Structures are given as C-alpha cells and as structure tokens.
Amino acid sequence: MEEVAFTMQLKPGVAAEYQRRHDEIWPELSALLREAGIRDYSIYLDAASGRLFAVQKRVPGHTADGLAATEIMQRWWAYMGDLMDTNPDSSPVVQPLERVFHME
Secondary structure: OEEEEEEEEEOOOOHHHHHHHHHOOOHHHHHHHHHOOEEEEEEEEEOOOOEEEEEEEEOOOOOHHHHHHOHHHHHHHHHHOOOEOEOOOOOEOOEEEOOOOOOO
8 A cells, every 4th residue: 555645734713613614525526536536534633834735545546636627626625725825826835755764
C-alpha cells in the first residue's frame, strides 16, 4: 500500500469549524475517496500553528490523482476554501512530505 503525507495550513481561528465540517463529511465524498483507492486517511492538527498534517494510504492502482477533476471534490474545496490556504483553483495548498523514518 502506498502512503503519502502532506501538510496544509488553516487560517487563524477556524480549527473548530474545520473539525465540525469533517465530523459531518459528506457521504458522497467519503465514497469517492474509497472508490479512488484511499483506504486510510488521517488529518492531524498542530493547534499552535494551524498546520494540518495528513496521511493517506492508497491501494495499488489507485486513482487518487484524478480526484481533482471530480465535481464532488470541486464542491468540497469550495466549501472548505474559507478555512485554509488555497490555490487559484480552490484546491488546498499542499506541501508534500518525504518519509525519513519508518518502523513496523
């Protein structure tokens, strides 16, 4: 299984709203992520900085790279855009992370 990690940045004072929106994640978005081959997805928050740290585990042959083109993902980005740093296409600004250690 492929594992990818990345960071995103929240705007100040919106952590509770970010949590609320994810607590109520749209069922169609969850289904889309699963259909794309994402089997495990966690997002962690450093409350002091507003920095989000995300980890996705993806099955071989996943189609996660195509999620950006879907209508559901476009709507989710628009819905979340007021809470975080975004690119001109409304996608979150993502900083990929390189694994430097792993232990099983």
